[in-house]
Amino acid sequence: MTTRAPSVPAVEYGVLVPVVVHFDDLDALGLLHNARYPLMVERAWVTHWQERGFSFEGDWAAAGDACNAVRELRIGYELPVNRTGEYAVHLWLDRLGRTGLTYGFRFCSADGAVTYAQGARVLVRLDPGTLRPAPWSEAFRDAGRGLLRPQD
Secondary structure (H helix, E strand, O other): OOOOOOOOOOOOOOOOEEEEEEEHHOOOOEEOOOOHHHHHHHHHHHHHHHHHOOOOOHHHHHHHHHHHHEEEEEEEEOOOOOEEEEEEEEEEEEOOOOOEEEEEEEEOOOOOOOOOEEEEEEEEEOOOHHHHHHOOOOOHHHHOOOOOOOOO
């Protein structure tokens, strides 16, 4: 008997990363706590980038493109999540600049059909010595280009 990993539904652009809502993620009303949405988005991004060889192992100098900071976070809540279980985070890039990027996200049903929250986050790549903006590596830029949302 062989076991196959669950398939992740396709999205038109970006990627859909599975996440799980646990009982302790819910607030006193039984709803996913508002602060958990950005946390789950962050975890989805970490998973995505780690699978592509970009991660932070505790050394800022060695972190490369993982040495970055959040400049801005916007999130809007569309529908409440009122149960535990499998969901997904839809991730994409809206802009990939020289030293910064803007990514979009949706916290959604596992199949991507229902949106519970959506937003955007701006990151700036940092030089580990000066903490000033630094350019993304070409390897990171190559990996990021595949996530760019098509322009209307």
